[in-house]
Amino acid sequence: MDIKNLSKEQRDELKKQLAEEEKEQKKKEQEERETYKVMVCESVDETFEFLQGISQQLSDVKMNVFNNFAHLLDLKKSLYGVKDGQQSHTFTSTDGLKSITLGYRVVDSYDDTVNAGIERVKNWIKKQASDDNAANLVEIINGLLKKDAKGNLKANRVLELHNHADRIGDIELIEGVKIIREAYKPIETSYFIEVTEKDPETGVKFSVPLSITSAPFPFGSTIEKLI
Secondary structure (H helix, E strand, O other): OOHHHOOHHHHHHHHHHHHHHHHHHHHHHHHHHHHHHHHHHHHHHHHHHHHHHHHHHHHHHHHHHHHHHHHHHHHHHHHHOOOOOOOEEEEEOOOOOEEEEEEEEEEOOEOOOHHHHHHHHHHHHHOOOOOHHHHHHHHHHHHHOOEOOOOOEOHHHHHHHHHHHHHHOOHHHHHHHHHHHHOEOOEEEEEEEEEEEEOOOOOOEEEOOOOOOOOOOOOOOHHHHHO
16 A cells, blocks of 8 residues: 555544554553563562572571581580580591581671770881881781771781780780780671582582572573573
């Protein structure tokens, strides 16, 4: 159909039809989008409830596992002289193929008195002579006073700092380091369970995934091809 051959009335009628079709198409798209949003909401609500239940099950399992090994931890301490405060314990099967590690993670943290200790150490540094030996020592101590990304001193560095202070024997330095050590208030962030298994033929050890993120994906499924 050649539009040039149409009368004004015919062209107006055609424009009207096209406008109505476009309006209907937009209405249909809007309805489909609203339907999609409803479907998303329903899927989120249903899946959220399911995953929340899984999370609670994992929490219950964690508690049960720690409870199951509680008596073994007590026996290990008494039989092998394990020190209190050990952050993790590993239990291995007789054949050495299966291991379970229980423990907790700690983040270094200090109360506000740590700054007073740091200042005392820095004051000691300023008073040191400028000979090569003193300069090297000052560089070492300054390195041990460096804070991590979260603004905390590393506990192992403070221990090394303590060892240097004892070796040097200066009272001001020793007192400064003592304040820093007494300000140390570590925070237990999480209790963990790690399970490993060793291939009896190759001896290669691999972890058994316990989180939904690290669990192996069922390759070959439809969803794999969509992501």
